[in-house]
Amino acid sequence: MTTIDDFTRPKEFLSPLEKYIGGMIREWAENDVIPYRRKFNEDWKDHNWVEPAMKKLYVDIGLQKAVWPKEVGGWGLGQSDHVGTLMARVFEEVGRADTGIAVASAVTFWPLIMIALKPHINEELCAEFAPMFCDADEPRFAANAMTEPQGGSDIENMGNMGGKTITTTAELDGDEWVINGHKLWPTNTGGVADLFGVICTTKQGSSDEDDFAFIFVPADTEGVTQGEPYKKAGMAADKNSDIWFENVRVPKKYRAWGAGDDAKYFREVINWGSMSSAAFCVGAMMNTYEILKEYCSNKIFRGKPLKENTAVAAVLSDIAKDIEICRIATYQSARTLDRPELYWDKWSHEGVAKSRAVKMHVADKCIEVTNNAASLMGTYGCDRDWDVEKHWRDVKMIQLWMGGKQLCQMETARWFYGCETL
Amino acid sequence: MTTIDDFTRPKEFLSPLEKYIGGMIREWAENDVIPYRRKFNEDWKDHNWVEPAMKKLYVDIGLQKAVWPKEVGGWGLGQSDHVGTLMARVFEEVGRADTGIAVASAVTFWPLIMIALKPHINEELCAEFAPMFCDADEPRFAANAMTEPQGGSDIENMGNMGGKTITTTAELDGDEWVINGHKLWPTNTGGVADLFGVICTTKQGSSDEDDFAFIFVPADTEGVTQGEPYKKAGMAADKNSDIWFENVRVPKKYRAWGAGDDAKYFREVINWGSMSSAAFCVGAMMNTYEILKEYCSNKIFRGKPLKENTAVAAVLSDIAKDIEICRIATYQSARTLDRPELYWDKWSHEGVAKSRAVKMHVADKCIEVTNNAASLMGTYGCDRDWDVEKHWRDVKMIQLWMGGKQLCQMETARWFYGCETL
């Protein structure tokens, strides 16, 4: 029988490790998440059901060590030239179980891209922060603090705004950065994260990339305050809230790379963010496929399974087709992160524009797929017992984040059409 | 400046030859087709403008020799393990100039898949028919004669109908097949083709694959009659008409392989047909992108090029995004034809279902892209001088052929959901 593993991927691109790691996560999903995920919605604030699953994934399986260099206790995937497609698989598997856990995991990995991925490994900062993740018996979370109360997607819109609207400031005071500002909505906030990557400016109002700064701030630094998690439509396993930075002081070396390079590698962060978003969506869609296949095989209409009705089969087909296309595109996007010499620099505008395009397509299709699956199932489609509606609620957030669809469109248009003022 | 060559393909999959061959066709397109293609519409019957372009491509560049084995005077691409992605590139380049010529070319190649592609090369038939194409100073065309007046997509729906509705019959009379029947709409008919691959049955009404027959019939065989070409919405460079077979006698060996294998390799024909259709569409979309980019860069609104208006940029973006995704998926589909050992047999149901899925996606998107491009251009969108409307008219046929969208849906659903009665 055809299964989710039959959706096509470019097999030439896969990591030798991916079967093994993918398998572990599949098992974790089946045993530790899928049986419990219906409880997540009411558990959004306390995470009584979410935390044990997180612990298993992060600590027991050890995912929180994945990208750190071996020298500092990690798995060393940051140095692998298969990390892109491997992470695509990881996020797909986690997303299949719960896209909330997937985003929490990916966002933990997100700031580390700045310092733990070849060719730009910052050994000093790796030595500084790795122990927090690699010598821990508890799950550890990280997050990028980007969005601000005003400006919204303007922060992410580096191509046009160049950081002009960033109001979170970093001032050098001797050997320390002093950070002030207010961030909204980072994943893993509301008391979850242990380490922040803070997007800020060394000169407010400047659109010079040299003034863009990416500074690491441990969550327990004095002056960091996190709000209560927000209540939202879905994504219960991912907490979001406000963070205030009030005269927060960190060592000078906590700035990832410095003038120019912070902005440059931050584009790689966006590139990874887009690819990962697509992978979560592929996972959610594959799970929707499984559920729908079961539903339409077991439900009987005129003596035949519902799936044998050609009008139903047409809807089912479109869903399988979309997954097929999305999965291929996502792995291709991941591959470009692994083979910059063959494609483009991971931090190039081309890379950002193209991964945004893939993310936009996959996120839109994911909403369409889950939406159509729910419609096909009638009143059962909105019944929590079937989990399709959960994916539908969850994945809408993927479409909205990182500047949302409109920013994806502007980035794509800018690169492909040479637009200059978007 | 970004060009059509910046749309992503999996570079690992490309043939060493593809730059060279792609380049030649690009040049041909620029010099021999694009300047003249606006005349094709009125030239649908006479092909005064189409034929010189065809001759250049087929004879001077030599495309009609491409797949035949070297031993019989061909280029030997049928034995290459890069023929899939190479042909994707070829059809993309031809399709960019004119999808009508692209389909005429691909359909010439189509019946030869049965006998000239490894691992199933029929040396006897290659020796028989290759000279027609390889020792010729004139363009030579071939075609598969599939569709019939009733039954339509049922003929192509092998998975469900197993050839049950085929009414064109082949009866063995001594050492000869005697063929009778009436076919509609093959490409390259109306007097164009020199060789037909005729889909017929050795036992009318049977859905046993053993009774499915694929028999070669030279167009000048006695009893073969072709009708006048049809007038249609677009695709003027491709002629279609009726063919009648009345007691047509050909040698016994003209049946491609015989019971069972004819049906099996015919699935590979469908697989190739789907991939090629997708490639034509990618070419048409890339040309649409070029035209639109020029239009929106030169047209001025409020002192800025139209493309700098964010609402316009959003439309432009969606078009670039769709091309990006479609091109990746098309090359992945082509790759599976080159690496059956890594993916699946070219003639497997899996291969057919998946290439149908890709074709369906790409054809639908191509109609959407050309449709939206025309709308964006207002009255200029429907003005023949801009060529966008030509692509829009032409590519609709790609969506409709080979059983159309509904059959693609049924094939996809059948394989991915295990449907049994569609």
Add this chain to the structure above:
Amino acid sequence: METTDMFPYPKEWMSEDDEILASSIREWAEKEVIPNRQEFDEDHNNELIGPAIRKLFVDIGLQKLMWPEKYGGAGLNSPYVSTTIVRALEEVGRADPGIGFIFSGTFSLLAPIAMEPNINEDACTELAPMFCNTKDVRIGSPILPEYGDVDGINAGSIYGRVIKATAKNDGDSVTISGRKLRPLSSGGAANLFGVFCAAKGLERDDIVYVLVPADSEGIRMEEPYKKTGLVSDRNADVWFENVRVPRKYAALQRGGAECFKEVLSWHGLCASAVCIGSMMDVYEIVKEWGNTRTISGKPLKENSVDAAVLAEVANHVAVSRILTWNVARMLAKPDVYGEAWSDKMFTTARAVALHVTSSAVSAIGKAMELMASQGYATEGDVEKHWRDVKTIEVCTGKVPGMMDIARWYYDCKTL
């Protein structure tokens, strides 16, 4: 200009009375619902939702609306009530689609027995007091045939749906049986069910529509299941084990198919109106967002890419509203447009309901895109509407709905 005036609709067809009722519902919404609705999802003890429904159903009196006057109702039981209902449900839906959906079920369930010209005197005499002589909330729950069945139970079929319940002749009574039936709404809170059953040994040997008080013996209502939205509407699966009701509770004078189409025509109208209210609320919210949010140095709404999305939102509302009001008019004038149970009217009402409910999901989804995280957070007051209209949309039955349309326009016989 008021939002309700911004969006075009054939206003010649609305009466002043309709606007008066709408105003009192607007007042109810502002006071009883809107301040609390962000907490509805966690209102497990019905402390917020219950009183709001009571005010609407009992104090404002919606639950009496469609009963004939002579049985204590408000007497709005001619098809002319359609525009009143639409305008009222726009206002209810704006505040809380869930409550609108409860009323939609309650209202349309009664059409086959209480709506002119087919007033079933016996049934009204018996059942009207339940709704009219009480200070308690009374809710109806329609149990329609389903599209396919997990258990393979198939007692009959109607318009391409499976009938799972049966109604057996039992002298003066009718005995209803059915396993795990899923109502359209309010299965966990109903006082009266309207059930389509396969008839056994009754005058009609096909399908019969039976009204069944929820307190009849043999009925088991499960715990309400958790669902995407419409939290105010406590829906649950219902089991009928040899439930006996008086013969007169069965609409034996009319064909089951006729009742089925009548219920669905009216329900389609109601569901569409609720979605329009919901969309209009979201329109107001996203409009405010477009004014106050700054993108690229100017208000969001002045960025043309965002303006195009805003336009899409508005256009969904405009188109949906015109369509819905036309269905209302068509239902109001059966002499011109055909009866609610005619194939043509049924098809039109279904087609519009499919269009409007899925437009609502799209429109609100688009608004969320512009509002990004604020659209996704409960405090933005949009995500609840999005979940609510989606829950309404799934109930319209997309595939069987398309088959209904094909059946009428192409005269299909076997779908």
Add this chain to the structure above:
Amino acid sequence: METTDMFPYPKEWMSEDDEILASSIREWAEKEVIPNRQEFDEDHNNELIGPAIRKLFVDIGLQKLMWPEKYGGAGLNSPYVSTTIVRALEEVGRADPGIGFIFSGTFSLLAPIAMEPNINEDACTELAPMFCNTKDVRIGSPILPEYGDVDGINAGSIYGRVIKATAKNDGDSVTISGRKLRPLSSGGAANLFGVFCAAKGLERDDIVYVLVPADSEGIRMEEPYKKTGLVSDRNADVWFENVRVPRKYAALQRGGAECFKEVLSWHGLCASAVCIGSMMDVYEIVKEWGNTRTISGKPLKENSVDAAVLAEVANHVAVSRILTWNVARMLAKPDVYGEAWSDKMFTTARAVALHVTSSAVSAIGKAMELMASQGYATEGDVEKHWRDVKTIEVCTGKVPGMMDIARWYYDCKTL
């Protein structure tokens, strides 16, 4: 049942006279157009199209329709004519959208000077005889502002469109200049142009609408350009080089923006009606196909996957028709719904035209999918409709149309 009765619309608003005119157009269509239309694309000498247009414009008299009676017209020049026009254009569009589109331009161009309550007596006195006292076909061609310009010419702008022509005060005359203007229709066949110009030295210093007879000195009409569809409509770019027309040909008593919105509101209605006719013809054709084509051993229409597509086709027609008739009614009753040139009415008419024209492209595209090669072949009688409605659709101006909608619903100032 007749197709025109199958599809719902608010029929209370149609008069018997409307149906009489529609019948005579139906007769004309069956006799003069439908037997020949497959050859229209190659009718280079106007041998088939010309006589058909003459019959409709002159013999049936459409070209006199909207001129006031006292100037020799049929006097259907009150807004009440809207439903007449819709019903008539449904029939014309069913036969040939191109001829419908010619009439749409001719009719809407005159609204600012001949429609109650703004009858421009001077202009009517001068121009009516051209249309009313003749046995020759008379065609009007509206020249609207464009969305962006290749030459960078920008004499002004209106509702986010660029004005390329200018009108200069010249004593008793007005002098019009403009390079390579692209009319909405009939630029190569017009007798009268309606041109929006930037006003220079005239009472109004913004935009002025001027009627310009095509035989005025200084006008150059290019050869009709080849286009996707609407072959009956010979459109071509037009050049105005210091073209002098009497002052009274300029609608100086009214604002240019007002005239612009009035023309576009009416044109939107007409274009929508033409598309509905086109869709209804395709519906009939695909219905017949669904009956006679066999798939998997049964009629195509009984295969549910195909039935779903057929349903989509029908639903596009149904929804579009309801919307279009509502716009007609709204235009007919300016006291209730606002004048044709009000922002609200303009927005509604534009929104519906955008919806209907793109629905038509989708619906006919879907029908082609089902008919496969027969849909693509000229002999199937569908592909021409598909090309025709697409050509109408591009003229509605998608992006500026979305901006119009946003402008009204969100009060945008800078789009």
